[in-house]
Amino acid sequence: MSETEQYIDARNAGDRLLAEHASEDPFAAAFKATRMPMIITDPRQADNPIIFLNKAFSELTGYSADELLGRNCRVLQGPETDRAAVDRIRAAIAAGEDISIDILNHRKDGSTFWNALFVSPVRNREGEIIYFFASQLDFTNIKSKEAELAAARHLAEEEVQRRTADLEHALGAKTVLVHEVDHRVKNNLLTIASIVKLQARISEDDTVRKTLRSVLNRVEALSTVQRKLLNDDDVGHFDVADFANELVLDMVGSLKRADIKVTTDLKEVIVPAAKASPIALVVNELVGDAVRRGLGEGGGHIHLEVRRLNGHFLIRVADTVTPVDMDREEQAFSQLMLNTSLKQLGAKIERTVKGRQTNVSVTLLVDERKE
Amino acid sequence: MRVLIVEDEALLALELESEIEAAGHKVIGQAAAGKTAFELIEKERPEFAFVDVQLLDGPTGIDIGRHLAKTGIPFIFVSGNLKRIPDDLVGAIGALEKPYTMSGLQNTLAYVEAVISGDTPDLAPPSLVFPKHAKGECEAPVGNHDQPQ
Numbered sequence: 001m002s003e004t005e006q007y008i009d010a011r012n013a014g015d016r017l018l019a020e021h022a023s024e025d026p027f028a029a030a031f032k033a034t035r036m037p038m039i040i041t042d043p044r045q046a047d048n049p050i051i052f053l054n055k056a057f058s059e060l061t062g063y064s065a066d067e068l069l070g071r072n073c074r075v076l077q078g079p080e081t082d083r084a085a086v087d088r089i090r091a092a093i094a095a096g097e098d099i100s101i102d103i104l105n106h107r108k109d110g111s112t113f114w115n116a117l118f119v120s121p122v123r124n125r126e127g128e129i130i131y132f133f134a135s136q137l138d139f140t141n142i143k144s145k146e147a148e149l150a151a152a153r154h155l156a157e158e159e160v161q162r163r164t165a166d167l168e169h170a171l172g173a174k175t176v177l178v179h180e181v182d183h184r185v186k187n188n189l190l191t192i193a194s195i196v197k198l199q200a201r202i203s204e205d206d207t208v209r210k211t212l213r214s215v216l217n218r219v220e221a222l223s224t225v226q227r228k229l230l231n232d233d234d235v236g237h238f239d240v241a242d243f244a245n246e247l248v249l250d251m252v253g254s255l256k257r258a259d260i261k262v263t264t265d266l267k268e269v270i271v272p273a274a275k276a277s278p279i280a281l282v283v284n285e286l287v288g289d290a291v292r293r294g295l296g297e298g299g300g301h302i303h304l305e306v307r308r309l310n311g312h313f314l315i316r317v318a319d320t321v322t323p324v325d326m327d328r329e330e331q332a333f334s335q336l337m338l339n340t341s342l343k344q345l346g347a348k349i350e351r352t353v354k355g356r357q358t359n360v361s362v363t364l365l366v367d368e369r370k371e
Numbered sequence: 372m373r374v375l376i377v378e379d380e381a382l383l384a385l386e387l388e389s390e391i392e393a394a395g396h397k398v399i400g401q402a403a404a405g406k407t408a409f410e411l412i413e414k415e416r417p418e419f420a421f422v423d424v425q426l427l428d429g430p431t432g433i434d435i436g437r438h439l440a441k442t443g444i445p446f447i448f449v450s451g452n453l454k455r456i457p458d459d460l461v462g463a464i465g466a467l468e469k470p471y472t473m474s475g476l477q478n479t480l481a482y483v484e485a486v487i488s489g490d491t492p493d494l495a496p497p498s499l500v501f502p503k504h505a506k507g508e509c510e511a512p513v514g515n516h517d518q519p520q
Contacts, residue, residue, distance in 0.1 A: 179452065183425075183451045183452055186451040186469050186470050187380060187383075187451055187469065187470075189470040190380075190383055190470035190471070191382050191383060193386075193470060193472075193473070194382045194383055194385070194386035195382065197386050197389070197390075197473065198382070198386055198389070201389055216473065220470075220472040220473065220474075223470035224470070224472060226470065227468055227469070227470055245497055246475075246497040246498055249478075249496070249497045250472060250474040250475045250478055250496060250497060250498060253474065253478045253494050254473070254474035254477045254478055256481070
């Protein structure tokens, strides 16, 4: 059958269909005038050709009625049309079933549009399929917005990933730097202490040795602060009780005296890093003073207390010793270290002496640790 | 005791040697890198070792520690960063964190002597960090020896 014959057959079928509906038939009028593109095909003719299309369909596809009548709908398919979608439509038509499907179609000029297609068979009284009715809805705008949104989200996700990677990299570099600096500071502090010790070892002068030991003692107190500060994951804080415990046990332990008794009452007191050094020096001077006043030579008892007290923070050193003569210069130096540190901290000191017993209490206000 | 020092900072090694000799021990050698350390362990068979982690040829102190443990030579780590050492200290008696104090070092030496000679040490130095899940003699009788969290 030639194309012309097909066209004529389709046209005739369309005319017959129209003839069944008077021009004033509101259903026919609605079909023609609606903005929804619609077509009717005739499955009883070869290749199920289009026998009727409305104006909206021509506008959507760019084909005139003359160009489409007698042709199969596959004219709308093109290289970008999903073959699986076409197969599903074909199967539905073969089975005589309704189908609703989204498919990419091509216009006459080759451009594409997203078509929300609905195809439904029309049956006569005998149940035979006499027409297929199809409506189309161009949802290209919605589809492209979806695609834009997906693309934008994809871009945003990529950007977030890139920036996260940048931040992680920067954080990693910072962490390495902090560890490196911490490591160098620790090494340098130990090197300073080693230099002082080496010179003390070499010196034959008692006074020089004593002086260097005195310097070493304070350098070591500060070294211990550095070690205790950055041992903590929470950089920038310092537990005074932990420091005090190590200081008193190591200082008294190295005297190797069985006649010295140490007791402690230590409760965790966390202070900001800025206060760590002066507090450490205060603890160091108080314990050192007890050792110099007689603990180091005659033995005795030393009690160290670090705890919170009514919103304040208390450091108390109580000792029972048999007093010995002290080096006046060393004593004056220790006093200077203590007073200067107390002044920096705004701390109060109270000292009572009763026979062989000395009791020193230092109280200071410390900001609550910010969680 | 015949003691090996594994430390890449010459001044620290020198002072450590003085302190060890002052306590009546013999330092059989210093190693600043892994290779020298392994050679000295092989040749001199020390009875004890101080081992820094970060050496001239990188963080090879851990491997030296493992080798000492396998050879049956007691040792402690001396390091500026204890976080680099596995929690079980790969068989070390303990780890002394830098910067240690003179008292801390002397107490550690006394403790180590006691442990090696089979005595019960009367004081576990508070600055010495012990392996996690330590048992028996490594359990500290006094003070808090856990690494601060």
